Amino acid sequence: MSPKNKKNKKEDRKKTPIARGMHDSLPxxxxxxxxxxxxxxxxxxxxxxxxxxxxxxxxxxxxxxxxxxxxxxxxxxxxxxxxxxxxxxxxxxxxxxxxxxxxxxxxxxxxxxxxxxxxxxxxxxxxxxxxxxxxxxxxxxxxxxxxxxxxxxxxxxxxxxxxxxxxxxxxxxxxxxxxxxxxxxRPTYRRQLHNFYKNYDRSLCEDCKKHFSKNQLRLLDCKNERCATIKEGAPDFLNKxxxxxxxxxxxxxxxxxxxxxxxxxxxxxxxxxxxxxxxxxxxxxxxxxxxxxxxxxxxxxxxxxxxxxxxxxxxxxxxxxxxxxxxxxKEIAISKRSQKRVFLAHAGEPAKKKAFSLLQMLRANGIRVVEVLAKESLTAQLKVAHKEGLDLALIIGQKEIFEKSVIIRDLKAGAQETVSLEKIIAQVKKRL
Ligand SMILES: [Zn+2]
Ligand SMILES: [Zn+2]
Structure with a gap:
């Protein structure tokens, strides 16, 4: 590889940051x-x-x-x-x-x-x-x-x-x-402003000097400290x-x-x-x-x-x-809708597909679901549920596929029960 090519490779790997003045709104x-x-x-x-x-x-x-x-x-x-x-x-x-x-x-x-x-x-x-x-x-x-x-x-x-x-x-x-x-x-007020500022034109900032002859109203908008002090004595609009x-x-x-x-x-x-x-x-x-x-x-x-x-x-x-x-x-809390979401997990590969079909069913019934079905172990999946602060998890394992049922687990209390697949939507809605 020629030295020139090497240099290009390096350039390619350089990060291109966001354009100045723009911002990302992050998750x-x-x-x-x-x-x-x-x-x-x-x-x-x-x-x-x-x-x-x-x-x-x-x-x-x-x-x-x-x-x-x-x-x-x-x-x-x-x-x-x-x-x-x-x-x-x-x-x-x-x-x-x-x-x-x-x-x-x-x-x-x-x-x-x-x-x-x-x-x-x-x-x-x-x-x-x-x-x-x-x-x-x-x-x-x-x-x-x-x-x-x-x-x-x-x-x-x-x-x-x-x-x-x-x-x-x-x-x-x-x-x-x-x-x-x-x-x-307004023209009358402008004239009055002009007359007032005439006495100060040398003390004004560069912007204000321009406004002085063109748009006197903007003199009142200047944030410059010296201009702000002068402004205090300016005539009031409301009287004019x-x-x-x-x-x-x-x-x-x-x-x-x-x-x-x-x-x-x-x-x-x-x-x-x-x-x-x-x-x-x-x-x-x-x-x-x-x-x-x-x-x-x-x-x-x-x-x-x-x-x-x-x-x-x-x-x-x-x-x-x-x-x-x-x-x-001000740490204004945004009402988290986490309580209104249910976690869905599978225990093992065969149950993964069933879990996926249950996911569609839950969502089709307007239930908000959090899942990481791509993760293999149940422990790893449930960790996410805890991290999200969720109260309720639905779990499907080998046995549940066979029985056409789902485990509903209360993640806070640890208690769980098995509910038939037919009744799961009603049961989840009742608990959310
Ligand atoms: Zn008027
Ligand atoms: Zn100014």
């Missing part, structure tokens, strides 16, 4: 993912939401349209791809824009209004654009699009998310709300919004009061894009300011920006990884 986390998915589906169904899943890749132009000039600021946070045919695609950075595109494209405005839509899947952003790596995050998303901009919908989205978190037993969160006004009153916006916001709060949902007002909470209007909100972790469980808001200008008719919309996007981290940190 030991599966119970959390399952719990979140089932809870989201149940809550969605209870509140009359149906699933919509737009594609992960959208045309890059879609976001240019949605963001207008703001795209310059956002572009570096987005992940773009180019096809061989030279089409510019974007990995979705959030769900709302794609959903609104689908709403227009499939004339969902002709269906019953509003459309209540739910989604669950990955979104991608360049967290640290200078590293040029895409970061994957999973979002659970609820949107109410169409119909009127009735404040009851804002409250409904919020109360639904409160239900979702409490169903997951997450209690330590603060709901913060603000109103960022409408096309009529027009009467219509103010009435709308008050009404949202009244609905929340009705539903006994506690909240705090945060004058500096924003959704920086032009298509957002009026109510914005966020679910924050009580411990860490950065620990956001979800953000949301009203986006009455988005559908129109994408070429549709003027359409009201309000929605929320929850951070699934953040929720899982909280569930782990």
């Amino acid at each position: 030991h986390d599966a119970p959390y993912w399952e719990k979140i998915e089932t809870t989201a589906k149940d809550i969605a169904r209870e509140h009359g939401f149906v699933r919509i899943e737009p594609p992960i890749l959208e045309s890059a132009d879609l976001y240019r349209k949605a963001l207008g000039e703001e795209i310059d600021e956002i572009e570096k946070e987005m992940c773009f791809l180019k096809t061989k045919g030279d089409h510019a695609l974007a990995l979705r950075p959030e769900y709302t824009t794609g959903i609104c595109r689908a709403y227009i494209e499939h004339s969902l405005n002709r269906q019953g209004q509003p459309q209540k839509l739910f989604s669950l899947g990955p979104v991608f952003r360049h967290d640290r654009p200078h590293l040029g790596q895409c970061h994957e995050q999973t979002q659970v998303n609820f949107e109410i699009i169409g119909g009127s901009n009735d404040p009851i919908y804002d409250a409904e989205i919020i109360s639904m998310y409160v239900d979702f978190l409490s169903e997951l037993k997450i209690k330590d969160f603060t709901l913060k709300l603000n109103s960022i006004g409408c096309k009529t009153c 919004i027009c009467t219509t916006c103010s009435t709308h916001f008050k009404s949202v709060l009244e609905y929340l009061d009705e539903a006994n949902i506690s909240y705090t007002l945060d004058n500096h909470l924003i959704q920086g894009f032009e298509y957002y209007s009026r109510t914005v909100f966020g679910f924050f972790s009580e411990e860490k300011e950065s620990g956001l469980f979800a953000t949301g808001g009203r986006y009455d200008y988005l559908v129109e920006k994408l070429g549709g008719r003027s359409t009201a919309g309000v929605g929320i996007a929850g951070d699934v990884e953040r929720i899982i981290a909280e569930m782990k940190a």
Whole structure:
């Protein structure tokens, strides 16, 4: 073998790690993912939401349209791809824009209004654009699009998310709300912000210096320590919004009061894009300011920006990884369904086939079964049952094949009895 070939062999054996910014969701986390998915589906169904899943890749132009000039600021946070045919695609950075595109494209405005839509899947952003790596995050998303901009919908989205978190037993969160006004009153507020920040423009961080001339609202969103101190003195939105916006916001709060949902007002909470209007909100972790469980808001200008008719919309996007981290940190138990599973084992080769046919029968009857039938010894199989914390085992041996029966063993008490094959389903169901 030539030295060159040798080198290639070595290269072949090198591990190829996961792409930077991506993550594997591993089997030991599966119970959390399952719990979140089932809870989201149940809550969605209870509140009359149906699933919509737009594609992960959208045309890059879609976001240019949605963001207008703001795209310059956002572009570096987005992940773009180019096809061989030279089409510019974007990995979705959030769900709302794609959903609104689908709403227009499939004339969902002709269906019953509003459309209540739910989604669950990955979104991608360049967290640290200078590293040029895409970061994957999973979002659970609820949107109410169409119909009127009735404040009851804002409250409904919020109360639904409160239900979702409490169903997951997450209690330590603060709901913060603000109103960022409408096309009529926002320009005035922007001017006031501009005037206020004029005195500080030299002390601002580089990002804020850019926002200062382009999108003043984003000045309120800066996490830089020095900028945060300056922000304290900035004028409040709530004192500046027009009467219509103010009435709308008050009404949202009244609905929340009705539903006994506690909240705090945060004058500096924003959704920086032009298509957002009026109510914005966020679910924050009580411990860490950065620990956001979800953000949301009203986006009455988005559908129109994408070429549709003027359409009201309000929605929320929850951070699934953040929720899982909280569930782990707080050691929130996920109801293990282990008690509801039965273990199936065989004692020896001839019984293995019978065990396999019993396995199909149990599963066909809706019984959840754990087995390691490939293992030869009964002891080795039962070890797995103990490890899984199971209470009940079904065992088939030579004698049982002959007698057309099955042994039911109580793994905790050690007691066992033989039941005829005919009665086994009923017996297992009785004991689970
Ligand atoms: Zn207004
Ligand atoms: Zn700043």
